[in-house]
Amino acid sequence: MKIPSTLVRVTALLFLGVAVAVTQGADAPMGVRKVKDIVIYEDDGFHAAFPSVVKRPDGEVWVAFRRAPNRLLWGETHNNHVDPNSYLMMVRSSDGVTFSPEPELIYADAWGGSQDPCMLQLRDGTLLCMTYGWTFVRPEGIANLKAPVRNVGSGAIFNGGYYLRSEDGGEHWQGPMRAPHIEPELLRDPFGEPITAYNRGAAVEGKDGRLFWVAAATDRISPHRTSNHLMISEDKGLSWEYSTSVAVDDEVTFNEASIYETPQGDLVAFLRTANFEDQACIARSTDGGRSFEPWQGMGWQGHPLHATRLPDDRVLLVYGYRHAPMGIRARVLNAECTDFATAPEIVLRDDGTTSDLGYPWSVMLDDKRVLVTYYINVDGGLQHIAGTILALD
Numbered sequence: 340m341k342i343p344s345t346l347v348r349v350t351a352l353l354f355l356g357v358a359v360a361v362t363q364g365a366d367a368p369m370g371v372r373k374v375k376d377i378v379i380y381e382d383d384g385f386h387a388a389f390p391s392v393v394k395r396p397d398g399e400v401w402v403a404f405r406r407a408p409n410r411l412l413w414g415e416t417h418n419n420h421v422d423p424n425s426y427l428m429m430v431r432s433s434d435g436v437t438f439s440p441e442p443e444l445i446y447a448d449a450w451g452g453s454q455d456p457c458m459l460q461l462r463d464g465t466l467l468c469m470t471y472g473w474t475f476v477r478p479e480g481i482a483n484l485k486a487p488v489r490n491v492g493s494g495a496i497f498n499g500g501y502y503l504r505s506e507d508g509g510e511h512w513q514g515p516m517r518a519p520h521i522e523p524e525l526l527r528d529p530f531g532e533p534i535t536a537y538n539r540g541a542a543v544e545g546k547d548g549r550l551f552w553v554a555a556a557t558d559r560i561s562p563h564r565t566s567n568h569l570m571i572s573e574d575k576g577l578s579w580e581y582s583t584s585v586a587v588d589d590e591v592t593f594n595e596a597s598i599y600e601t602p603q604g605d606l607v608a609f610l611r612t613a614n615f616e617d618q619a620c621i622a623r624s625t626d627g628g629r630s631f632e633p634w635q636g637m638g639w640q641g642h643p644l645h646a647t648r649l650p651d652d653r654v655l656l657v658y659g660y661r662h663a664p665m666g667i668r669a670r671v672l673n674a675e676c677t678d679f680a681t682a683p684e685i686v687l688r689d690d691g692t693t694s695d696l697g698y699p700w701s702v703m704l705d706d707k708r709v710l711v712t713y714y715i716n717v718d719g720g721l722q723h724i725a726g727t728i729l730a731l732d
Contacts, residue, residue, distance in 0.1 A: 371671055374728040379438050380430050381723035384409055386418040388714040389455035390724050391700045396464050400432040402712050403456040404724050421473045421495040425452030435704040446503055450474045455539040467576045471500040471537035474529045485531035487560050498528040500537025504576055518579040521568055523556040536570055541597035541645055549573055551628055553585055553596040553608050567593040569628050586622050586634040591615045599646040607676045609644035637679045641668055647701045657711050659697015664689035667699050667713050687727045690717050707731050
């Protein structure tokens with residue numbers, strides 16, 4: 340196991356990061372300025388969460404998200420992140436500020452609820468939408484399932500990852516398509532088959548045209564633990580092959596990961612963790628994804644993470660923050676993402692009223708503006724899809 344910092348060092352860095360963030364507020368010292376917050380999609384009838392965003396070749400901005408019924412309307416005590424009526428939805432905008440009021444359906448899974456829609460737009464305009472799902476099995480059926488399965492309560496059985504693919508601008512979606520099962524994965528789906536590869540986070544198209552995607556895998560059943568592994572596609576997402584482990588540890592859990600390619604060609608994975616004081620972690624490959632160097636803690640808290648290249652090759656790294664004051668935060672890293680421990684923290688939002696928020700994903704609107712999307716609830720209201728416009732000065 341590789342623990343990159345002691346508790347004392349981590350705590351000191353966290354206090355330093357918060358102090359810098361509070362002092363700077365939304366006006367960062369690196370030419371990144373908050374302009375305003377916007378509401379992208381909100382409806383009291385639905386719990387909306389987990390967005391991703393792309394800018395299409397014609398300039399239209401698409402925000403995909405997961406939407407499920409607001410179960411508070413029926414007197415239930417809370418909304419879950421798993422729901423049998425959880426669908427993949429999308430809204431559009433011509434300016435990145437005002438979005439279509441009624442979302443359109445991307446996909447409704449015949450076997451249960453779908454989760455986070457993670458869009459990747461290739462240079463030729465091809466779209467991938469990576470997701471995963473849950474099948475709801477009644478109590479009398481659960482005992483008949485072939486173990487091991489992942490049951491997160493109320494009969495919600497994990498059924499693995501799948502993805503959709505469009506070559507005509509979203510007019511038609513191929514799928515569901517599935518990446519293969521990877522060997523570290525121990526779980527089975529409700530049909531008794533090995534779970535197919537899955538993840539929540541951004542994939543990336545490399546300079547050479549290969550697609551890189553970090554998948555998670557349950558590699559220990561009790562206590563439950565996941566690790567991260569690299570998948571590669573050489574045919575624009577039509578098929579995938581396992582490459583190597585990204586982050587594995589005896590104690591620390593790694594999951595929801597985004598991957599980014601630097602100008603130099605390094606692949607940098609930004610990792611969510613558990614059993615590590617909520618610290619964000621990083622892993623780097625310098626050989627095109629054949630192997631990864633030992634993972635490192637970045638010295639501060641936040642998850643999951645998403646990286647966007649700015650016009651000057653710096654990297655906007657955005658992440659959710661589920662500690663008081665809860666909200667959305669960011670850091671601007673250098674082009675090779677090597678200054679993660681010292682890059683000042685920027686507070687984009689600190690008005691969240693529960694920890695059920697975050698999962699930011701950003702996109703360049705033009706050379707001077709960035710849209711950061713996320714989900715949040717404020718003043719005790721329902722979770723909705725929101726955004727923050729940043730200006731690059």
